[in-house]
Amino acid sequence: MNRWLIKSEPDVFSFADLQAREKEPWNGVRNYQARNFLRQMEVGDLCLFYHSNAAPPCVVGVARVVTVSLPDDLQFDPTSSYYDPKSSPENPRWSMVEVAAVQALPRPVTLAELRDCPAWEGSPLVRKGARLSVFPVTEEEWTGLEALLGERLGE
């Protein structure tokens, strides 16, 4: 099983929003590196759910991948801001997965805490100017987060 981190602006879609639904398409990702990670996801993979553009920015929950990657529906919708006229159903450019909430963290873990956590030193999350919205989380990073919380996650 692989582990990931996915970012969302809570004003747009929060972890509480995810908890209120059975599952949610993770669409609208328009970055090739992030897309390639979406395509590597497998059913059952766990994702840390991160609130970006929040005060403070923090990891708030765990989600689970419930479908492998599919063509992102929004790329074909001319009314969507995620519409991509260069994409076609025959040769879709963008992908999405579907995710479901597993659990809220016992408390939010802030970006500042993860910056201070040696296990997270190499993560794209703590790189200066980081904008990548989907990326892998290593076992060491996962364990480091659990150590901060004093609790296992996603059991």
Place this chain on the structure above:
DNA sequence: GCCAACGTTGGC
């Protein structure tokens, strides 16, 4: 293929 201009992300 280079690179300047521009747009977006996201922390602060």
Place this chain on the structure above:
DNA sequence: GCCAACGTTGGC
């Protein structure tokens, strides 16, 4: 609201 970082676009 500011601005640094970075990805994309398009002229050449």
